[in-house]
Amino acid sequence: MTTKPQATTSSGHLTAASSGSHTHAFVSDLDRQHIFKAAGQWRFSGVQLQSSDPHQNFYGLSVVLPASLEENGKEHLYTFPDQATGFVLSPSPTGTGISVYQIVGGKITVAVQNDEMKATFHLSSIFNKEHIDVASGALHLQGISYPKANAGSFKGTFDGSPFNPYEDFVAATAGIISHESPVFPDTWEVFGSRPIDTFPSSTQIVSIQMTKNLTEHDYEISPKSTEVFVNCSARPAYGSYSAVRGRLHFDSLPATGHARGTLKCSFLVSGSSEFQFEGQFDVRQPFYIV
Missing domain, CATH: 2.40.128 (Lipocalin)
Known part of the structure; x- marks a missing residue:
């Protein structure tokens, strides 16, 4: 059959x-x-x-x-x-x-x-x-067909984060976004997002941004970086955070239309307090939703 x-x-x-x-x-x-x-x-x-x-x-x-x-x-x-x-x-x-x-x-x-x-x-x-x-x-x-809102997978685990009890992250939507600006460098964004049942209700996001001229497959994440950034958020309930250290590896770069790799990083909460995220992503197509 x-x-x-x-x-x-x-x-x-x-x-x-x-x-x-x-x-x-x-x-x-x-x-x-x-x-x-x-x-x-x-x-x-x-x-x-x-x-x-x-x-x-x-x-x-x-x-x-x-x-x-x-x-x-x-x-x-x-x-x-x-x-x-x-x-x-x-x-x-x-x-x-x-x-x-x-x-x-x-x-x-x-x-x-x-x-x-x-x-x-x-x-x-x-x-x-x-x-x-x-x-x-x-x-x-x-003919029946459905808008494609999910273009891949993005999942991982937070440790010691403000998001508890929402630390096991499995994106409901994932994608690649091309950002073009007359002021800032053109960038690729690889992201995963999901709704979480908080009050007020929030959307949890893990986002990787990198300038389009990059061709290497391994990157160090640090506050000194001007070409690779990682952020996470769950707004409005928990706020937004930037990664201060870690490693990002691509098996396949987003410029190919297929971003696949791993991410391990630490985010700064306030002062010297940090929390960790470790995960993997496999996103195959540009993202759009309607």
Whole structure:
């Protein structure tokens, strides 16, 4: 008996025209568009990369449809945000990172049958004082697929850290991020993150940053380093910490698209107090999420 491989994308198209804080003709990348069902609700999403940096520079759209949507091929009309919800993603006006605009108005006409979705929509979204209006939205996608939020593994153990009882670290999401800046050196970031059940709820992150011109496979971590940095955090509950000593080894460098290696380091809490982390990472693809 053979198992059919899970599709990595849904075939078809997802397009829209945006205006307001961003004027853009959105055409989802063919390998980054999805229809799927989660928690009893149909959803669709799409991403359009604008550069090689999937974290800092892309447009995206993600919509959650009502649980009452019948899979009978008939058209159903829903309003945002009372019945359908979602958000629009756009490069930040500051040029750093992605802004997430919450959908606050609009309508969508959608039909679903046999893992095929057709829809037309228009909507408005806001982020702080900015807004994006989306018109002429059109979707015709077929085949269930899921956005890839986890691009590898990153795990390890903290010892004597402020994170107790969350010292056994297994990332729920891992990835490679390309950071490009007109001011600072271009860097690769290899990271792992996971939510932890604290009050207030927090995200625990271990992050390795290195300048892109580096080609060696072994590095000493120290306060004097200007090219390799390691940080960990669990905000807002526990704060953020920088590594002050340790060793970083790469079997495969992030520039290859596959970062694999080991990390052993110490973080400074305050004064002379330190805690340790030892772990390994195996991250194969650039990271994006929608």
